[in-house]
Amino acid sequence: MVVLRAKVIVTGDPAVGKSALTQAFHSDGTHFPKNYSMELYLYDSAGKEIFADIVQQHWTQPDMILVAYDMTNEQSFNACNKWFERCQAQKPNQSIPGALVAIKTDLKQRRVISTKQGREYANSKGLEYFECSPKDHENVEAPFYYLAKEFHNLYNVKIEQMKTLT
């Protein structure tokens, strides 16, 4: 049995729902499962610009990224690129697997960013697009399962490369 470990940066504008998403995923009642093959170290990062410097000090050697935005807030969507670029700057010569997560699907009437807009931006950056509502506990786990699977695939690819080295 193998246990893979990956550092995942959870980032996005303030109040988009990063912590709600992380906490909903983390605290679904099964706190300490014994039999697992992947540990995600989630760095639920402050979204306020005043903390940007200090936040990025904790972002060294990231493995994956989760960029979140509030689908009822255009500004938070526009800020995604800033967060993505900052995280990518930590690994300039390497593409890191990532997910773009539109949060607050429960607020359907107030939605301003369409699925199409979100998906297009995600595709342009090589991210996988997700929509979820931590409030209703809807689709909360999907982005994390995606990241875990991506990391596992990456590990298998790298192992095959290592086998060819002599």
Next chain:
Amino acid sequence: MFDVALRSAGGTIALVTSFDEKYPPENIIDGSLDTFWPTTGMFPQEFIITFSTLMSIGNIKILCSNVKELCIEKSTKTEPVEFEPLVEKEIENIDGQMQREEIEASFMIASFCSNIIHVIIISCSKPCRMHIPVTSASHLRFLIKSAFDHFVSIHNVSVNGTAVH
């Protein structure tokens, strides 16, 4: 002088921070370059090689991939405790190829003459080699602080040495 890290010479792996049963850490000291130990994510990572007894160390050869910052520490205790730094190095990126690092101890021949110690250092300098004073150790700790990829592989570590009597 022979490879005292080899499993067949009594070398063992005392600790690793990553474990995949398909690629066990013993692959580091089986003498084969084809088998390897991969790390399974995040850094720092480390492994400790324990020798059968206290060894005087001549050189250390490491074959690995994607390692960036590497730190080697030694302990002379029976248990793998109280490690002291031996050498620290940042390895150049050669993009997924095998990295060969050789760390050579400089042999010191000292002769005493009217209370002055003449030290003649015999060493050979090749690129990618680091020099450390001759040292003895019963455990070597290899600390991989950072890497050029998500994962690194350690294919072989050989330690030339002789038992200290």
